[in-house]
Amino acid sequence: MIQKPKGTRDILPSEIYKWQYIEDKVKKVFENAGMKEIRIPVFENTELFSRGVGETTDVVQKEMYTFDDKGGRSITLRPEGTAGVVRSYIENGMASLSTPLKLWYEMAMYRYENVQKGRLREFRQIGTEVIGTQSYLADVEVINLGMQIFKALNISNIKLNINSIGCPKCRAEYQEALRNFIRPNLDKYCDTCKTRFEKNPMRILDCKEEKCKQMNQGAPQILDYLCDECKEHFENVKSLLKELNIDYEIDPNIVRGLDYYTKTVFEFISEDDGLTVLGGGRYDGLVKEIGGQDTPAVGFAMGVERLLEIFDKYNSNSVKDKTVDIYIANIGDRANIFATKLVDELRKRDVFVEKDICKRSLKAQFKYADKQKAKFVITIGDDEVDNNRAKMKNMETGNEIEVELTADEIVKNL
Ligand code: ATP
Ligand code: MG
Numbered sequence: 001m002i003q004k005p006k007g008t009r010d011i012l013p014s015e016i017y018k019w020q021y022i023e024d025k026v027k028k029v030f031e032n033a034g035m036k037e038i039r040i041p042v043f044e045n046t047e048l049f050s051r052g053v054g055e056t057t058d059v060v061q062k063e064m065y066t067f068d069d070k071g072g073r074s075i076t077l078r079p080e081g082t083a084g085v086v087r088s089y090i091e092n093g094m095a096s097l098s099t100p101l102k103l104w105y106e107m108a109m110y111r112y113e114n115v116q117k118g119r120l121r122e123f124r125q126i127g128t129e130v131i132g133t134q135s136y137l138a139d140v141e142v143i144n145l146g147m148q149i150f151k152a153l154n155i156s157n158i159k160l161n162i163n164s165i166g167c168p169k170c171r172a173e174y175q176e177a178l179r180n181f182i183r184p185n186l187d188k189y190c191d192t193c194k195t196r197f198e199k200n201p202m203r204i205l206d207c208k209e210e211k212c213k214q215m216n217q218g219a220p221q222i223l224d225y226l227c228d229e230c231k232e233h234f235e236n237v238k239s240l241l242k243e244l245n246i247d248y249e250i251d252p253n254i255v256r257g258l259d260y261y262t263k264t265v266f267e268f269i270s271e272d273d274g275l276t277v278l279g280g281g282r283y284d285g286l287v288k289e290i291g292g293q294d295t296p297a298v299g300f301a302m303g304v305e306r307l308l309e310i311f312d313k314y315n316s317n318s319v320k321d322k323t324v325d326i327y328i329a330n331i332g333d334r335a336n337i338f339a340t341k342l343v344d345e346l347r348k349r350d351v352f353v354e355k356d357i358c359k360r361s362l363k364a365q366f367k368y369a370d371k372q373k374a375k376f377v378i379t380i381g382d383d384e385v386d387n388n389r390a391k392m393k394n395m396e397t398g399n400e401i402e403v404e405l406t407a408d409e410i411v412k413n414l
Pocket of ligand 1: 080084111113118119120121122123124125256276277278280281301302303304305306405
């Protein structure tokens, strides 16, 4: 048997209603904030990610699905959404639209990861990007949208951690301090960390190797090196969060896995399983880095598979799959044609209705209706066709009433 590739999953018909429920709720939250959906290609030119996400990140160094296409171009399956959205923003001249540009997306991402709980090779992210404002107000709006999504999905026990990782200005001095801290132990760090020491020492703080994590303890913190502007920005974010009664903790260890972040960074962590469900932050340098005008922006991405795990815990009793409103059982050729037409009329009225399309016995039809948890069953034979009336049975109560066999009459009795 051919199996699915490691790290992928099938989303089955039996669980799709949960995905759709989540997607509907999230879409509402975004749309009420004036956001428009954007859809971009699954693959991009590799250079977009090496420049956008950063040469020294785990994503680019270890996790990308990169290949040459038949025309010899280096192509990469998108490992994240922001770089592609920003590429599209520049390429389509969206800078001329009114500011800020508020976008959201839901897209599959591809990363060659160590597969484990909450870590897949194909996974989905729902995210937002707000492009064109440097104000802390946008940071707070984006964080608040994340909060609202969890609320709309009835998910509690979520913790918000925030940090500021400054701008290139404050980072220069910090990176020197960090190098001085790491240098005495450098030969004991993993090979990847060693390659990052000169180019991007902050990446070393994001290393997942246990021995590197140990040695990183007590490292200088960027918060102590923020320039006045970054400091003020962070203070403003914090005080507005307080005004909004949004609880947060400052976690000076958040550096985020992608290089483009500046100033505010944040993570929403599920206290049920300890996993980060949502991560984001400001990325003021990215638009320029990819070839656009110098344009500030802020956004987040949440892992939908991780979201679903916790969603189940809080909603398994209240969110259920739709079941068929009416099943029309029939026997005989005339009744079959009659029932087919009636189904057609009912569906035009937006009723969830089914009938047999396998030419099965009445008994088998009832069995099917039962399995589908049909709310009502109407049974039609020759007599019912002649009289244009039939019994309509409420399957939950067992009550039966007689109805005229027109779509309008049936709808009235639902
Ligand atoms: P980590 O440090 O845990 O690897 P990251 O910095 O790579 O995280 P982001 O790229 O910011 O994470 O992704 C945002 C969110 O997307 C994560 O918080 C998580 O919910 C989800 N996510 C990231 N990678 C995966 C994956 N391999 N499988 C499933 N979900 C993922
Ligand atoms: Mg990662």
